[in-house]
Amino acid sequence: KNQVEQSPQSLIILEGKNCTLQCNYTVSPFSNLRWYKQDTGRGPVSLTIMTFSENTKSNGRYTATLDADTKQSSLHITASQLSDSASYICVAPQGGKLIFGQGTELSVKP
Amino acid sequence: KAGVTQTPRYLIKTRGQQVTLSCSPISGHRSVSWYQQTPGQGLQFLFEYFSETQRNKGNFPGRFSGRQFSNSRSEMNVSTLELGDSALYLCASSLADGGDGYTFGSGTRLTVV
Numbered sequence: 001k002n003q004v005e006q007s008p009q010s011l012i013i014l015e016g017k018n019c020t021l022q023c024n025y026t027v028s029p030f031s032n033l034r035w036y037k038q039d040t041g042r043g044p045v046s047l048t049i050m051t052f053s054e055n056t057k058s059n060g061r062y063t064a065t066l067d068a069d070t071k072q073s074s075l076h077i078t079a080s081q082l083s084d085s086a087s088y089i090c091v092a093p094q095g096g097k098l099i100f101g102q103g104t105e106l107s108v109k110p
Numbered sequence: 111k112a113g114v115t116q117t118p119r120y121l122i123k124t125r126g127q128q129v130t131l132s133c134s135p136i137s138g139h140r141s142v143s144w145y146q147q148t149p150g151q152g153l154q155f156l157f158e159y160f161s162e163t164q165r166n167k168g169n170f171p172g173r174f175s176g177r178q179f180s181n182s183r184s185e186m187n188v189s190t191l192e193l194g195d196s197a198l199y200l201c202a203s204s205l206a207d208g209g210d211g212y213t214f215g216s217g218t219r220l221t222v223v
Contacts, residue, residue: 041217043200044214046212046213096158096166097155098145098153100145100155101152102152
C-alpha cells in the first residue's frame with residue numbers, strides 16, 4: 001500500500017535550537033518527495049522537492065535529506081525561529097495523486 | 111504574480127444542502143487538484159483536472175464532484191452535505207504534471223451544521 005508516515009507527531013523546541021523531522025515512504029514507483037510547511041488556517045507552502053538522485057537539498061535554514069534505499073527522508077531545521085511553528089508535511093506523488101503524511105506539528109517556544 | 115485563489119474562505123451550510131467551491135489557479139497553470147483536510151484524516155486527494163478533463167480521482171463518494179473551465183478555473187461541488195464533510199478544502203495548481211511542484215491556495219473552511 002502506498003503510504004507516507006511521519007514522526008514525531010508533534011514536537012516542542014526552544015527558539016534557536018535545531019530539530020529533525022522524519023518521513024518514511026512506501027510509494028511505488030517513486031519519482032520525488034516533497035516537504036511542505038503549513039501554517040494554521042493556510043495552505044501548504046513548498047519547502048523542497050527531492051528526486052531519486054538527490055541526497056541533500058537546502059532551502060535557507062531547512063535541509064532535506066533522502067535515502068532512496070531505506071525510503072526515508074528527513075527535514076532538518078537549523079536555529080529555529082518562532083515563525084517556524086507550523087505543521088510540516090511530507091508528500092509523495094503516486095499515479096497522478098499526492099500521498100500525504102499526517103504531518104509533524106512543530107511548536108517553537110521563546 | 112497572483113497565487114492560487116480560493117473562494118469563499120469560510121462557509122457554513124446545513125446538512126442535506128449542497129455547496130460549490132471555487133479555485134482560480136496561477137496564470138498559465140493548467141492542472142488543478144483538490145484536497146480535503148480534516149484533523150483525523152489529514153490531507154486526502156479528491157480529484158485532479160487538466161485541460162477541462164478529470165485526470166485522476168481519489169476515493170471519495172460520488173457526492174463530491176468537480177469541473178474545470180476553459181480558463182483553467184475549477185469548481186468543486188458537494189451535494190447532500192453530511193456533518194463529516196466539515197473540513198478545510200484546498201486546491202493546488204501546477205503547470206502540467208506537477209513535476210514543477212504544486213502551489214496551494216489558502217483553502218475554504220466548510221462547516222456543516
